[in-house]
Amino acid sequence: MLLDTHDLTDPGFWAREDAYAILDEIRDEGAVQRHESAKEGPLWAVLTHREALAVLGDARSYSSQGGSLLGTGHGPPAGAGRMMALSDPPKHRAYRDPVMPFFSARHATRLEDRIRELTEQVVERLLVCEKIDFVRDIGAIVPLTVMCDLMGIPDDDRDEVMGMCDQAFLGHNPAERRAAHQRLLPYLLQLAMERRDAPGDDVISALATTLELDEVVLNCDNIIVGGIQTVRHTAAMAMLALVRHADAWRELSEKADPKLATEELLRWTSVGLHVLRTAKADVDLAGRRVRAGDRVVVWTPAANRDTTVFKDPHRLDLARHPNRHIAFGWGEHYCIGGPLARTELRVLFTVLSRLVAEVEPLGAPEYNQSIINFGLDSFPVRLHRR
Ligand code: HEM
Numbered sequence: 602m603l604l605d606t607h608d609l610t611d612p613g614f615w616a617r618e619d620a621y622a623i624l625d626e627i628r629d630e631g632a633v634q635r636h637e638s639a640k641e642g643p644l645w646a647v648l649t650h651r652e653a654l655a656v657l658g659d660a661r662s663y664s665s666q667g668g669s670l671l672g673t674g675h676g677p678p679a680g681a682g683r684m685m686a687l688s689d690p691p692k693h694r695a696y697r698d699p700v701m702p703f704f705s706a707r708h709a710t711r712l713e714d715r716i717r718e719l720t721e722q723v724v725e726r727l728l729v730c731e732k733i734d735f736v737r738d739i740g741a742i743v744p745l746t747v748m749c750d751l752m753g754i755p756d757d758d759r760d761e762v763m764g765m766c767d768q769a770f771l772g773h774n775p776a777e778r779r780a781a782h783q784r785l786l787p788y789l790l791q792l793a794m795e796r797r798d799a800p801g802d803d804v805i806s807a808l809a810t811t812l813e814l815d816e817v818v819l820n821c822d823n824i825i826v827g828g829i830q831t832v833r834h835t836a837a838m839a840m841l842a843l844v845r846h847a848d849a850w851r852e853l854s855e856k857a858d859p860k861l862a863t864e865e866l867l868r869w870t871s872v873g874l875h876v877l878r879t880a881k882a883d884v885d886l887a888g889r890r891v892r893a894g895d896r897v898v899v900w901t902p903a904a905n906r907d908t909t910v911f912k913d914p915h916r917l918d919l920a921r922h923p924n925r926h927i928a929f930g931w932g933e934h935y936c937i938g939g940p941l942a943r944t945e946l947r948v949l950f951t952v953l954s955r956l957v958a959e960v961e962p963l964g965a966p967e968y969n970q971s972i973i974n975f976g977l978d979s980f981p982v983r984l985h986r987r
Pocket residue numbers: 657665669685686687697823824825827828829831832835871872873876877927928929930931933934935936937938939941942
C-alpha cells in the first residue's frame with residue numbers, strides 16, 4: 602500500500618510537485634485506509650469526499666474532544682471540552698451560539714465596505730514598493746484588523762495586539778511564537794474581566810457574559826487562531842496558483858465571477874490540510890471497522906480533488922459550479938468564519954485584479970512546515986500597477 606511509503610502527516614509530502622498525483626493513487630487504493638504515521642502513531646486516513654462528509658457530519662460518533670488537529674501531541678489537548686473546536690454537542694453550542702451573530706453571512710456583508718477600504722489602502726501602499734512579501738505584507742493585515750474590530754480591541758492597544766498576533770504566528774522560532782502567544786492570553790483575560798462588568802457589542806463581551814473567564818480566553822484564542830493564519834495562507838497559496846496560471850489571472854480581471862472564483866481558490870488551496878476526530882464507539886466506514894478510540898483523519902485536499910465529485914479536479918477552473926469543496930469543513934464544526942473569510946478573500950482578489958496588472962515573483966516561494974495551515978513562510982513579489 603502506498604501509505605506505507607508516503608506519510609501524509611509529514612509536511613514535506615505536501616510540498617512535493619507530484620503530491621496530488623500520488624494522492625490520486627493512494628485514494629484509488631481505498632477511501633479509508635489504515636495509516637501508521639511515524640510521528641502520530643496509528644490513524645485512519647479518509648481520502649474521499651463522501652466519507653469525509655460521513656465523518657465530519659456525524660459529531661455523535663466522531664468526537665472533537667480528543668483534538669481536532671494532529672501535531673499537538675498525544676492525549677487530550679489543552680482546552681479540550683472547554684472551547685468551540687474541541688467540544689462535542691450539546692456543549693459545543695454553548696461556545697458557538699453566543700458569537701454566531703458576529704460571524705453570520707449578513708454580518709460579513711455589513712463588513713464588506715470596511716474590508717474593501719482596508720484592502721485598497723494596503724494594496725495602494727504596496728504598489729510603490731520594489732519588493733514585498735505577499736505572506737507578511739498582504740495576507741493578514743486585513744484579517745487582523747477585522748478581528749480587532751470584532752473583538753472590540755481598543756484603538757490604543759491595536760498596534761501592540763497586532764504585533765503580538767503576528768509574532769505568535771510568524772515569529773522566527775517556536776520559542777518566540779510561544780512567548781508572543783503567552784503575552785496575548787493575559788491581555789485577553791484582562792479585557793474579558795472588564796467586559797463582564799461593562800459589556801459592549803463585541804465578541805469578547807458576548808462570551809464574557811455567558812462563560813467562565815478561562816473559557817472566554819480559550820474561545821477568543823480559538824477564534825483569533827482560526828481567523829488569521831487560515832486567511833493568510835489561503836491568500837498566499839491562491840496568489841501562487843494565480844502566478845502559475847497566467848490564464849486564470851487574466852480571467853480574474855476580465856470576466857470571472859468573483860464568488861465562484863473565490864470558491865475555486867478555496868478548493869484549490871485547501872490550506873486546512875486535515876481535520877482530526879476520535880471515534881466514540883465502533884463504527885463502519887467505507888467497509889472498514891473503526892474501533893472506539895481510533896483516531897480518524899480527514900485529508901481535505903484529497904476530498905477536494907475527488908474525481909467522483911469534481912470534474913477535472915486538477916484544473917484550476919475559476920468558473921467551477923457546483924463546487925462542493927470542504928475547505929471549511931462540514932457539519933457541526935463547519936468553519937464559523939466561513940462567510941467572513943470568503944468576503945476577505947473575494948475582496949482581496951477583486952482589488953488586486955483591478956489595481957495590479959502583474960504580480961511578478963522575485964524569488965522562490967518558501968513553504969512552511971505545517972500540516973495545520975499548509976502555506977508559505979514567504980513569497981517575495983513585486984506588484985505592477987495596472
Ligand atoms: C480560508 C480561511 C479559513 C479556512 C480554510 C478555515 C478552515 C476551517 C475548518 C476546516 C474548520 C473545521 C474544523 C473542524 O471540523 O474541526 C474550521 C473551524 C473553525 N474556524 Fe475556520 N477557516 C478559515 C477562516 C476562519 C476565520 C476567518 C475564522 C474566524 C474569524 C475562523 C474560525 C474558526 C473557528 C472558531 C472554528 C471552530 C468552529 C467550531 O468548532 O464550531 N476560521 N475552520
